Amino acid sequence: MLVPDRQRTILRLLSDRGRLTLSEIQSRLGVSAATARRDAGQLSSAGLARRTHGGLLPPDFTLSEPAYSRKAEKAIGIKVQLGRAVAEVLPEDGTIFVDAGTTCLEVGRALLDRPNLRIFTNSVSLLSLATDARATVIAIGGEVRKISLALTGALAQGWLEQLRFDAAVIGASGLDQESGVFTTELNEASVKVEALRRARLRILVAHGEKWARPSAVQFAPWTAFHHLFTDKAPLRSERAALNTANVKVHVLPQK
Numbered sequence: 001m002l003v004p005d006r007q008r009t010i011l012r013l014l015s016d017r018g019r020l021t022l023s024e025i026q027s028r029l030g031v032s033a034a035t036a037r038r039d040a041g042q043l044s045s046a047g048l049a050r051r052t053h054g055g056l057l058p059p060d061f062t063l064s065e066p067a068y069s070r071k072a073e074k075a076i077g078i079k080v081q082l083g084r085a086v087a088e089v090l091p092e093d094g095t096i097f098v099d100a101g102t103t104c105l106e107v108g109r110a111l112l113d114r115p116n117l118r119i120f121t122n123s124v125s126l127l128s129l130a131t132d133a134r135a136t137v138i139a140i141g142g143e144v145r146k147i148s149l150a151l152t153g154a155l156a157q158g159w160l161e162q163l164r165f166d167a168a169v170i171g172a173s174g175l176d177q178e179s180g181v182f183t184t185e186l187n188e189a190s191v192k193v194e195a196l197r198r199a200r201l202r203i204l205v206a207h208g209e210k211w212a213r214p215s216a217v218q219f220a221p222w223t224a225f226h227h228l229f230t231d232k233a234p235l236r237s238e239r240a241a242l243n244t245a246n247v248k249v250h251v252l253p254q255k
Contacts, residue, residue: 208232
């Protein structure tokens with residue numbers, strides 16, 4: 001295969017996958033490690049991809065976090081469906097932690113009519129719905145992170161040290177089949193980690209676009225979760241990683 005054809009194939013694979021490792025370039029194109037590195041370097045130099053340790057990312061890939069208002073406007077219908085699907089496996093009574101984030105907000109919204117449920121959350125948006133809720137909604141405290149409307153910091157973590165949950169519902173900014181689950185900021189990562197440590201049932205809910213887009217901070221391996229709820233079926237390799245970690249995958253029915 002000529003170099004231009006090979007590099008076009010690499011870009012097509014990168015577009016489909018969202019992330020491409022050098023080993024994947026080698027195996028899919030049948031080239032040596034040196035050739036894979038050279039192609040990756042040339043595509044990066046041309047501005048057609050972003051070089052990272054061990055592979056390539058799309059040229060527009062960023063570790064920065066979009067504003068909450070932008071995320072809230074995106075895929076609203078899918079997030080509502082995911083919220084209702086997660087709510088179906090959660091108890092009618094007990095103690096639940098619901099993470100901040102626009103998809104987790106829809107999980108919390110689906111739980112608000114359960115009078116015997118205590119919902120602990122670091123989501124300012126979910127707390128704003130508490131006055132009309134039949135469930136008891138409790139803030140974990142902390143400093144408001146404006147870009148995500150999440151309560152974080154030492155006060156939030158101090159609250160969590162006193163609590164135990166029947167279940168925790170956690171969101172993510174990025175998913176990687178090898179490494180696990182990512183977010184964009186250390187303080188939010190710390191809250192997620194503490195909530196997971198204190199929950200008997202641990203649920204990850206994530207829009208399908210998060211696959212192969214790891215962000216700045218890894219906060220959990222796949223083994224930290226019992227369930228993944230998503231709208232897009234994982235690829236075979238991703239499914240294998242989830243199966244190895246004993247994560248049960250729930251995919252929204254395709255319409």
